[in-house]
Amino acid sequence: MSEPVFLIFGKTGWIGQLVGGLLQEMGAKFEYATARLEDRSAVLADIERVKPTHVLNAAGLTGRPNVDWCESHKVETIRVNVVGCLTLADVCLTKNIHMTYYGTGCIFHYDDNFPMNSGKGFKENDQPNFTGSYYSYSKAIVESLLKEYPNVLTLRVRMPIVPDLVYPRNFITKIIKYDKVVNIPNSMTVLPELLPYSIEMAKRKLTGIMNYTNPGCISHNEILELYKQYIDPEFTWQNFTLEEQAKVIVAPRSNNLL
Numbered sequence: 001m002s003e004p005v006f007l008i009f010g011k012t013g014w015i016g017q018l019v020g021g022l023l024q025e026m027g028a029k030f031e032y033a034t035a036r037l038e039d040r041s042a043v044l045a046d047i048e049r050v051k052p053t054h055v056l057n058a059a060g061l062t063g064r065p066n067v068d069w070c071e072s073h074k075v076e077t078i079r080v081n082v083v084g085c086l087t088l089a090d091v092c093l094t095k096n097i098h099m100t101y102y103g104t105g106c107i108f109h110y111d112d113n114f115p116m117n118s119g120k121g122f123k124e125n126d127q128p129n130f131t132g133s134y135y136s137y138s139k140a141i142v143e144s145l146l147k148e149y150p151n152v153l154t155l156r157v158r159m160p161i162v163p164d165l166v167y168p169r170n171f172i173t174k175i176i177k178y179d180k181v182v183n184i185p186n187s188m189t190v191l192p193e194l195l196p197y198s199i200e201m202a203k204r205k206l207t208g209i210m211n212y213t214n215p216g217c218i219s220h221n222e223i224l225e226l227y228k229q230y231i232d233p234e235f236t237w238q239n240f241t242l243e244e245q246a247k248v249i250v251a252p253r254s255n256n257l258l
């Protein structure tokens, strides 16, 4: 079998950077794409240039400073997260290339069928039940369409955690900076543990959907207690309810056990 060649979309992004670093450490052949996802001819040109055996799609609109941005930029969100992602998957299929998509598990929410603290989690074949934010809505749509593509592996990433607290999107860094924080158990993705598996899964050309999280769930307070124990003994925080949280954000957020 010939040596795998990876083409990564998401050069400037958090996960794209981490995946590139990982491939570099492994001594694997890879390049970053230059195309915008929705520009089919530019995507084709990248593929002609790099001739990848595998595409890793870590590109997407996540919103800045947070996903609330997507509420007021719906067309841009559709263009990248739906049209762009599908364009890339479709080009890869026509060229017989495997695509790994770093998607999201923020398309599920506790409800009467999946109550919080029940131990009953959402499985890979469950239908998304959270479309409360436009970001999640776009991601639920694209996941449901992508699953028809036989060349695509969809990884449901959630609340990513890394050891280095300088990353503002690190879930730990996020919640230690909030004035008030809700306290809900969630499934999360410890990136340094799980990202190497995504490379291995890509190499094996696995396809379909995977709840790409560490086992079980952990609550905000459990994380903050660990932070206090190991990092900053003086750290204090205040909790608030989901109803109070709703007053300081635009769109609802999902909480789930995958």
Ligand SMILES: NC(=O)c1ccc[n+]([C@@H]2O[C@H](COP(=O)([O-])OP(=O)(O)OC[C@H]3O[C@@H](n4cnc5c(N)ncnc54)[C@H](OP(=O)(O)O)[C@@H]3O)[C@@H](O)[C@H]2O)c1
Pocket (backbone or CB within 6 Å): 009, 010, 011, 012, 013, 014, 015, 016, 035, 036, 037, 038, 058, 059, 060, 061, 062, 063, 080, 084, 102, 103, 104, 105, 157, 158, 159, 160, 169
């Ligand atoms: N971070 C999280 O909390 C989190 C949680 C769950 C899932 N995810 C998912 O994981 C994936 C990567 O997330 P991330 O945190 O690494 O995101 P990020 O740091 O916001 O990076 C997004 C990347 O996508 C690129 N991009 C945006 N629009 C593009 C377009 N039209 N064409 C090509 N590239 C485009 C950006 O490039 P430019 O700078 O050039 O625009 C950037 O490199 C996303 O699908 C996200 O939904 C993230």
